[in-house]
Amino acid sequence: MTSLTVPLNQPGKHFGHIRIPHSADDSAWGHVMIPVCVINNGTGPTALITGANHGDEYEGPIAIRRFMGVAEPSDIQGRVILIPTLNHPAFMAATRNSPIDSVNMNRAFPGSPSGTITQKIAAHINDHLIPEADLVLDFHSGGKTLDFLPMAISHILDDAEQDHRCATAARAFSAPYTARLREIDDTGMLDGAAERAGKTFVTTELGGAGTTNAQSAEIAYQGLRRVLAFHGIFCTNYAPAPSRALDLSDPTGFHFAEHRGLFDPQVSLGDTVERHQRLAHIYHPEDLQSVPKAIYAQRPGLIAARHVPGLIKPGDCAFVTGTDTGPAGFP
Numbered sequence: 089m090t091s092l093t094v095p096l097n098q099p100g101k102h103f104g105h106i107r108i109p110h111s112a113d114d115s116a117w118g119h120v121m122i123p124v125c126v127i128n129n130g131t132g133p134t135a136l137i138t139g140a141n142h143g144d145e146y147e148g149p150i151a152i153r154r155f156m157g158v159a160e161p162s163d164i165q166g167r168v169i170l171i172p173t174l175n176h177p178a179f180m181a182a183t184r185n186s187p188i189d190s191v192n193m194n195r196a197f198p199g200s201p202s203g204t205i206t207q208k209i210a211a212h213i214n215d216h217l218i219p220e221a222d223l224v225l226d227f228h229s230g231g232k233t234l235d236f237l238p239m240a241i242s243h244i245l246d247d248a249e250q251d252h253r254c255a256t257a258a259r260a261f262s263a264p265y266t267a268r269l270r271e272i273d274d275t276g277m278l279d280g281a282a283e284r285a286g287k288t289f290v291t292t293e294l295g296g297a298g299t300t301n302a303q304s305a306e307i308a309y310q311g312l313r314r315v316l317a318f319h320g321i322f323c324t325n326y327a328p329a330p331s332r333a334l335d336l337s338d339p340t341g342f343h344f345a346e347h348r349g350l351f352d353p354q355v356s357l358g359d360t361v362e363r364h365q366r367l368a369h370i371y372h373p374e375d376l377q378s379v380p381k382a383i384y385a386q387r388p389g390l391i392a393a394r395h396v397p398g399l400i401k402p403g404d405c406a407f408v409t410g411t412d413t414g415p416a417g418f419p
């Protein structure tokens with residue numbers, strides 16, 4: 089049976105695991121162990137902070153590890169539940185999906201206690217930890233195949249009061265960009281599980297390419313501190329940083345490759361492009377005399393994400409363009 093080895097309701101700073109039975113060839117009565125830290129002090133809201141929902145995204149795990157290294161119970165009013173590597177098997181394999189069952193954690197919610205290992209992790213989060221939380225921050229970056237402008241994201245929600253809470257929390261993160269997004273289909277996502285439970289939910293895209301850098305890691309760490317400070321959970325003065333508002337709600341901003349070959353981008357993250365502007369060439373891998381195929385901008389806007397690997401294939405997301413709508417205010 090899945091269990092949490094760390095107390096949720098005891099004052100102090102506690103380290104432990106979500107422990108999930110996993111009988112494998114190399115461990116007959118073995119378990120998958122997801123590391124957890126809970127810091128609990130006094131009465132106040134609870135924040136659930138998760139990284140490596142996808143195993144090849146690193147800003148979240150770094151921010152959470154930095155925070156748990158410095159935060160003591162006296163710094164906290166309420167409770168933080170810190171899970172730096174939610175899909176720990178994927179994190180250890182440096183893969184997006186779990187190497188055990190090939191399941192994408194962010195398509196596994198609400199999970200199943202009797203399902204595969206990733207579904208079991210999702211079920212524990214959904215059934216036991218999300219209900220404890222007022223605020224859920226789930227860190228993402230682009231992974232090995234995408235790279236993003238650094239942004240905190242809230243979803244456009246039908247409930248106006250919850251929508252306002254989530255948008256305010258995303259702005260409080262103060263990433264260089266604060267984005268608004270309506271998921272076309274949130275089936276299986278942690279995002280939807282937390283939102284349907286009425287929680288204040290924020291996610292991020294903070295870089296990618298299967299690595300991190302000093303800037304993106306610092307944005308993640310400062311954003312985590314700011315969100316917790318804004319909600320009164322982390323006892324430090326809250327100070328927002330400037331942020332640009334980014335509208336990603338237009339589905340025509342998503343540009344998918346239709347050809348296979350060598351990817352030759354003509355634009356960079358943060359560039360402003362016109363409609364019909366050429367964004368990339370794709371060269372046929374073997375036919376040296378063929379004319380390269382082009383990807384053209386379907387709408388004007390800002391390059392918010394791009395494909396990373398040097399090779400591309402039909403169906404890959406090549407670019408995402410959004411609209412910079414000016415300085416992001418507090419909603």
Ligand code: ZN
Pocket residue numbers: 141142145227228229230231
């Ligand atoms: Zn992700």
